[in-house]
Amino acid sequence: MSNEIKLAHGGGGILMQELIRENIVPALKSKSLMELADSARLDVDNISLAFTMDGFVVDPLIFPGGDIGRLAVCGTINDLAARGARPLALSLGLIIEEGLCLEIFRQIMDSVARTAREADVEVVTGDTKVVERGSASGIFITTSGVGQMRRDMDFGPDRIAAGDVVIINGYIGDHGIAVMSLREGISFVSTVKSDVAPLAEMVGKVLDMCGPAVKCMKDPTRGGLAANLNEIARKVGILLEEDKIPVRNQVRGACELLGLDVLSVANEGKMLFVVSEKEAQKALEALNNHPLGRDAAIIGRVDDKAGLVRLKTSIGGERIIDTPYGEELPRIC
Amino acid sequence: MSNEIKLAHGGGGILMQELIRENIVPALKSKSLMELADSARLDVDNISLAFTMDGFVVDPLIFPGGDIGRLAVCGTINDLAARGARPLALSLGLIIEEGLCLEIFRQIMDSVARTAREADVEVVTGDTKVVERGSASGIFITTSGVGQMRRDMDFGPDRIAAGDVVIINGYIGDHGIAVMSLREGISFVSTVKSDVAPLAEMVGKVLDMCGPAVKCMKDPTRGGLAANLNEIARKVGILLEEDKIPVRNQVRGACELLGLDVLSVANEGKMLFVVSEKEAQKALEALNNHPLGRDAAIIGRVDDKAGLVRLKTSIGGERIIDTPYGEELPRIC
Numbered sequence: 001m002s003n004e005i006k007l008a009h010g011g012g013g014i015l016m017q018e019l020i021r022e023n024i025v026p027a028l029k030s031k032s033l034m035e036l037a038d039s040a041r042l043d044v045d046n047i048s049l050a051f052t053m054d055g056f057v058v059d060p061l062i063f064p065g066g067d068i069g070r071l072a073v074c075g076t077i078n079d080l081a082a083r084g085a086r087p088l089a090l091s092l093g094l095i096i097e098e099g100l101c102l103e104i105f106r107q108i109m110d111s112v113a114r115t116a117r118e119a120d121v122e123v124v125t126g127d128t129k130v131v132e133r134g135s136a137s138g139i140f141i142t143t144s145g146v147g148q149m150r151r152d153m154d155f156g157p158d159r160i161a162a163g164d165v166v167i168i169n170g171y172i173g174d175h176g177i178a179v180m181s182l183r184e185g186i187s188f189v190s191t192v193k194s195d196v197a198p199l200a201e202m203v204g205k206v207l208d209m210c211g212p213a214v215k216c217m218k219d220p221t222r223g224g225l226a227a228n229l230n231e232i233a234r235k236v237g238i239l240l241e242e243d244k245i246p247v248r249n250q251v252r253g254a255c256e257l258l259g260l261d262v263l264s265v266a267n268e269g270k271m272l273f274v275v276s277e278k279e280a281q282k283a284l285e286a287l288n289n290h291p292l293g294r295d296a297a298i299i300g301r302v303d304d305k306a307g308l309v310r311l312k313t314s315i316g317g318e319r320i321i322d323t324p325y326g327e328e329l330p331r332i333c
Numbered sequence: 334m335s336n337e338i339k340l341a342h343g344g345g346g347i348l349m350q351e352l353i354r355e356n357i358v359p360a361l362k363s364k365s366l367m368e369l370a371d372s373a374r375l376d377v378d379n380i381s382l383a384f385t386m387d388g389f390v391v392d393p394l395i396f397p398g399g400d401i402g403r404l405a406v407c408g409t410i411n412d413l414a415a416r417g418a419r420p421l422a423l424s425l426g427l428i429i430e431e432g433l434c435l436e437i438f439r440q441i442m443d444s445v446a447r448t449a450r451e452a453d454v455e456v457v458t459g460d461t462k463v464v465e466r467g468s469a470s471g472i473f474i475t476t477s478g479v480g481q482m483r484r485d486m487d488f489g490p491d492r493i494a495a496g497d498v499v500i501i502n503g504y505i506g507d508h509g510i511a512v513m514s515l516r517e518g519i520s521f522v523s524t525v526k527s528d529v530a531p532l533a534e535m536v537g538k539v540l541d542m543c544g545p546a547v548k549c550m551k552d553p554t555r556g557g558l559a560a561n562l563n564e565i566a567r568k569v570g571i572l573l574e575e576d577k578i579p580v581r582n583q584v585r586g587a588c589e590l591l592g593l594d595v596l597s598v599a600n601e602g603k604m605l606f607v608v609s610e611k612e613a614q615k616a617l618e619a620l621n622n623h624p625l626g627r628d629a630a631i632i633g634r635v636d637d638k639a640g641l642v643r644l645k646t647s648i649g650g651e652r653i654i655d656t657p658y659g660e661e662l663p664r665i666c
Contacts, residue, residue, distance in 0.1 A: 005433040010463025020461060023435065027442040028425075028449070028456045040457035042422050044380055044481060053424035053477055055462045089375050091386035092361075093475040095428070100338040102356065109360040116361065123361045124373035127475070128353060129388045130343025131664060137468045142426040142460070144386055144477035148377060331464060 008326025012222025012266075015326045038079040038219070041149065048149040050085035052076055055142045059331040061104065064178045065193030066268070068141055069111035071333055074198045074268055076145035077119045078219040081200040082271065084155055084207055085147030087119060092126035093142040098133045108139065119198035121145075147200075150207065157232045159215040164302040165280035166238060167273040169202065169287050170295035171195065172225060173251040176265035176329050181254055192250050197269035202290045206273065209286040213279035218272045221333055223324050226264040228272055229309045230323040237305030240321070242314045244299045263311070264324040266332045274302065341659025345555025345599075348659045371412040371552070374482065381482040383418035385409055388475045392664040394437065397511045398526030399601070401474055402444035404666055407531045407601055409478035410452045411552040414533040415604065417488055417540055418480030420452060425459035426475040431466045441472065452531035454478075480533075483540065490565045492548040497635040498613035499571060500606040502535065502620050503628035504528065505558060506584040509598035509662050514587055525583050530602035535623040539606065542619040546612035551605045554666055556657050559597040561605055562642045563656040570638030573654070575647045577632045596644070597657040599665045607635060 009019045025033050033040075039052035054075040061068045073090065080087045092112060096105070116123055174195040181192060199219070207214055218228040225245075229238050240263075247262050255262045269292060275283045280298060287293030309321040342352045372385035387408040394401045406423065413420045425445060429438070449456055507528040514525060532552070540547055551561040558578075562571050573596075580595050588595045602625060608616045613631060620626030642654040 003435050005429050005431060005435065005438060005463060007431045007463050007465060010429070010461060016461060023439055024425075024427075024442055024459070024461070027439070027446040029446065030455050030457060033456060033459065038458075040422065040424075042457070042479060044377075044382070044421065047377055047380055049377070049382075049479070051422055051424060051477075051479055052458055053426045053460050053475070055426045055428050055460045055475065057428060057462045057464050057468075088377060089373065089384055091373075091384060091477055092357075093386045093388045093426070093477075094357075095388050095390060095473050095475075096338050096343070098338060098340045102336050102338065105338060106356055106360070109357055113360040113362065122363050124363060124375070125371075125385055126357070127386050127388045128343060128349060128357070129390045129473075130338055130340050131390050131470065131473075132340060134467070135390075135470045136473075137464065140428050140462075140464075140469075140473065142386070142388065142428075142475035142477075144384075144424055144426075144475075146375060146382070146384055146479060 007330050011326045012227055013324035013326050039083045050080050050083040050147040050149050052079040053142065053144040054079060056333055057140050057331050058179065058333050059137060060182060061138050063182050063194055066196040067108055067111050068139060069108035070115045070196050071268060072141040072143045073112055073115040073119065074196050076143040077198040077200050080145050080147035081203040082217045082219050083149060084153050085149045087121040087145055087147045087200050089124040089146050090116060090121055091144045092123045094128045095136055095140040096130045097136040097138055098130055100138055115198060119200060153212055155216050157216055157234050160232060160236050160274050160302055162236060162302050162304045163277050164215060164274050165277055165298050166300040167275060167283055167296060168299050169271050169293040171246040171248050172267055172270060173247060173255065173262040173265040175268040176332050177251045177254045179332055180258060180329060186254055186257060192248065195267055195269035197292050199269065199271050199292060202292045203271060205290055206283050206286045210275060210279045210283045213276045214273055215276065216274040220267050220270055220272055222266050224264040224266055226321050227323050232274065233307055233309050235306050237303045237308040238300055239303050240300035240311045242311055244297055246295050246297055263321055266329060268333065340663050344659045345560055346657035346659050372416045383413050383416040383480040383482050385412040386475065386477040387412060389666055390473050390664050391512065391666050392470060393515060394471050396515050396527055399529040400441055400444050401472060402441040403448045403529050404601060405474040405476045406445055406448040406452065407529050409476040410531040410533050413478050413480035414536040415550045415552050416482060417486050418482045420454040420478055420480045420533050422457040422479050423449060423454055424477045425456045427461045428469055428473040429463045430469040430471055431463055433471055448531060452533060486545055488549050490549055490567050493565060493569050493607050493635055495569060495635050495637045496610050497548060497607050498610050498631050499633040500608060500616055500629060501632050502604050502626040504579040504581050505600055505603060506580060506588065506595040506598040508601040509665050510584045510587045512665055513591060513662060519587055519590060525581065528600055528602035530625050532602065532604050532625060535625045536604060538623055539616050539619045543608060543612045543616045546609045547606055548609065549607040553600050553603055553605055555599050557597040557599055559654050560656050565607065566640055566642050568639050570636045570641040571633055572636050573633035573644045575644055577630055579628050579630050596654055599662065601666065
């Protein structure tokens, strides 16, 4: 590792894992942090809580389909949802650059409020700092969330076995491409909107329907499906079918233009479910009955090729999907 | 209000209250936020939790007596302590500027770890973002904390009555002056160290000793004692005695030089206690028996002059202590 922090250290890929594993976890010696999960479990008396935090530095602040405020609420809600937790409360930390236009600030706060109501959760505490012009870029938001976990349900890669089914609740890559197309001025994808949405209710419906048959959930944000599936594939392997993965034509086109693999592009309203084969159809139905899961699809299966994520391509070939290395899309969330 | 955010909006004074009251609270319509308390109370089944968040943008990152890592842990611990809550877990959100020296990053992480151990709490979850060179300044840290509140104890300005006693656990102004003297190159205060320290254990001792006789606690960070005491003095008044307030000579000198009122300078290891007169001596003893409360003192009394914080000066005069207006000391925490 070189002696300074690189932009790529924030990309959700291998470099970021290295930064965390080598420079944060050893200092903090935290068992919970070591799991690198999106949330921690806290047991207080007879209650199990999920506790999570997310920082948001997206550029630009407002993009097709959303803004940093909506992103900040959804990011934390979805981390709680991935743990099967019902969100109880959010906190909102603002670092504002001197000179930020108040109208934009109000627009972002309204978006935070609207999204919190949509997710039926309240922002109960927060903090506001202002830094000099040039010391931040507009506004950075950090949100933290507390949720209540379901009794007798836990989720994680350890519960997965060969034969299990991998489901996604809809089209992938929309968020990353919506932000990038605005930034890079790619006009033909101007109709692609970010998928940013709070998923706790939808996840709740799946859990109500399938219970512990849902073995693992992940929300594929930075690093996309590629990063998440590689986290899951430790003692097992995963075989994806390219034809089954919902990708919009415009997103596919933009990825080709930008030299990106859609599997490593960030999503902000997607959840990966690994479900036992027997209950997979039920999970799919529960998703399809929810507005945020209408385009849900079974996209692959767990196999016994430990540590390998493979993609069966449309033309019948096969390629290995690695964890992305660094930062393909800086400031995407 | 003008149409853009000013540095002074982050100062912990009237301008910041306006920003929050006019632009954040109305959007979020949160009862809990409206209280502008440093933490929120969450009731889950039969358990009461305190939930809090704090952002840290101190400049420079390392200063006499501490650094941004220690500050970030203590700030959140002390917000929980002010609520009488035992800290259960912390989260750590990092926004790092590309180019930050890894050695400094490691030093800050070590400090986070050491301070968390000192406070007997674990960092259980977190988030890391990296932004381009020039988009942040070194590192911003946001911490969030969950604590368990004591049964049948609550604290707040509503419980205060005339005759109650105001206690502080030691010398004030050290943090603000330690950071400012480094920044402004004032050499004669070079021995002043920040008071940054985790106060939960000390507060626990006072509560063990005095129970509900402790009516209100506040940690006077940004805006100092002046801001905190004005928050407390709603239905009551407070009369401080200048002679009783512990201030180091060097801090007093630096304040004169910089044109600051020491009562509005930030502290990071201080707690204000409002205690019923009968138990005040016990509270003072509990504090004096703890390393962080050795210099504790009774500094004033609650009276019935609602909304007024007054200072009886050393020379026998009297002046009104207002909430500071804006930002006297930018980037102090």
